Amino acid sequence: MVVIGDYIYTGGGGFWASTRLLEFKKGENKATRILPDLKGEFISGVCQTGKREIMIATCGRSESTKSYFIFVNLDTWEIVKEKQVSADISAEFFDTPGIALAGDYVYFCAGKTSVSRISLKTWKVEENIIDLTKDAPNAKYLNCNAIADPIKKYLYVAVSDEYYETTISNGNLLVYDCSGETPVLVKNIENKTSYPVGVYPMSKFYK
Known part of the structure; x- marks a missing residue:
């Protein structure tokens, strides 16, 4: 909303x-x-x-x-x-929106451990521009859809190696700067949350 x-x-x-x-x-x-x-x-x-x-x-x-x-x-x-x-x-089975807007791009994961985007200017679709497993090698699961800070143009994505309510998982909150042509990883917050490893309003905590 x-x-x-x-x-x-x-x-x-x-x-x-x-x-x-x-x-x-x-x-x-x-x-x-x-x-x-x-x-x-x-x-x-x-x-x-x-x-x-x-x-x-x-x-x-x-x-x-x-x-x-x-x-x-x-x-x-x-x-x-x-x-x-x-x-x-699609938002897949998550309770968070399937899309996130940062600048002129709409970013989405569709349940995958990768991020794609669509340009609102050219309507070009760029699949898998971010492979989340390269920045978090142990990640097997996307924990909720990517969210964006539209002002800073930062993208936040949560991944983990397990996805069960009864399991304490190793998780990563990956923060990407999307203000340039190519997203750049600026922060990898490791093992601070467990299932459900959701994305919070990280701009309030991370500057």
């Missing part, structure tokens, strides 16, 4: 309901506006792309490469641009 002023914007749908964008106002207990019947089967994520514009990303089932980026003007509540992309941007 995205918070702008006194409003929250979030996606809904999947399986038994069509994908849609919902707006909720602070102090009210129901949706104030709904934009229904968006393309795509599931919600991957929602990002703010302008002062009064958001982008909602939708996708198909896991491993489907038919995804959509839908840009919505919040003042007119209309779709101003829509783009289909051939990439799996």
Whole structure:
């Protein structure tokens, strides 16, 4: 979801309901506006792309490469641009968004121990631009989807060698600077968390 002023914007749908964008106002207990019947089967994520514009990303089932980026003007509540992309941007089985926006790129993992990205300028898809196992050789599992600090353009990814509730795993929180043409590893935080090795608002703790 995205918070702008006194409003929250979030996606809904999947399986038994069509994908849609919902707006909720602070102090009210129901949706104030709904934009229904968006393309795509599931919600991957929602990002703010302008002062009064958001982008909602939708996708198909896991491993489907038919995804959509839908840009919505919040003042007119209309779709101003829509783009289909051939990439799996699904959130997989994680409870975090499947996409993360940093600069002009949307980053995604789709459940893999690698990071891919899509340019919002050229719409070029670059698969596996980061091999997480090179920076964390023992990593076998992605613990939740990558998140980004849109201001610093830092990308945070959590991986581990085990993924069980009853197991204390060896984990890594990998921090990449994505402000240049190629992401650069700037921090590898080792074994500070265990299952579930989630990504936290690391910008509050790491500078």
